[in-house]
Amino acid sequence: MKRIAVCLSLSILLGCEKDINFKLDNAEPKIVVEATIENDQPPRVILTRSIGYFAEITAKDLTQSFIHNADIWVEGSSGTHKLKEYTIPVGQGFSFSYYSIDSSNLATAFTGELNHSYSLKIISEGKTYTSNTTIPGLTRIIDSIWVKPAPGNDSSKAIVMVRATDPPGFGDYIRYFTKINKGPFLPPMNSTYDDLFIDGTTYELQVSPGVDRNTGKRDENLFNRGDTVVFKVSNIDKATFDFWRTMEYSYNSVGNPFSTPTKVLGNISNNALGYFGGYASQYHTLIIPK
Structure with missing residues (x-):
């Protein structure tokens, strides 16, 4: 009899649902x-x-x-x-x-x-x-940029690699973009980097193609053979880095219920949104052989 009572109580509790309606304020445009x-x-x-x-x-x-x-x-x-x-x-x-x-x-x-x-x-x-x-100054030195075969020997695709040297001393921030053929310069989904782990070293990094965020993400980090790729890397200050670091984290966490809410860190006064950023840019061109 006790089992029946317990089961009945649980069914009543689980069957009780209450609709919760959130009333969202209409915020004034900024x-x-x-x-x-x-x-x-x-x-x-x-x-x-x-x-x-x-x-x-x-x-x-x-x-x-x-x-x-x-x-x-x-x-x-x-x-x-x-x-x-x-x-x-x-x-x-x-x-x-x-x-x-x-x-x-x-x-x-x-x-x-x-x-x-x-x-x-x-x-x-x-x-x-x-x-x-x-x-800032052009402190991040690009030593070389080259092509590697795509995984699985896909003859129509290629990996683009870059070798760079970071000067000694923390606080060197960059953002990079790619331009493919006659297209615009576009940043990848993660375009900003600091020198926390690479300070004073020479390192190699795979270059990701830029993404048009109006049309969605690319499915791969590969370039097409025959493309002309212009690699743009820009030294930026800490405020510009913080803005894009938090903005891109917000982009990438959309739809993820387990992501941590992030406040985008702008540098405009009077409670405005956005940023004012300075870019020290250098350009490197690579023609990917067919």
């Missing part, structure tokens, strides 16, 4: 800043408004998310330059907007220089946002 400056390149700033996490995003939504008519200044050792907004049509009534040097006021315009610091000031919709970054 300004999102993607600002960069690279050696021998002009500063470039993209301003958008954040979009709700559960919102359905269309091309029209992305076009409407751009923030226009902002006042933006970038200051370096050679002075201060006010950026100009440019809008580029991308077809089907949609456009892409960004801010860069004012072609009508080149007297104060400048490009990035190695071992220089820069400050950013944005005034948009009555609010002011600031940030600072540094273009």
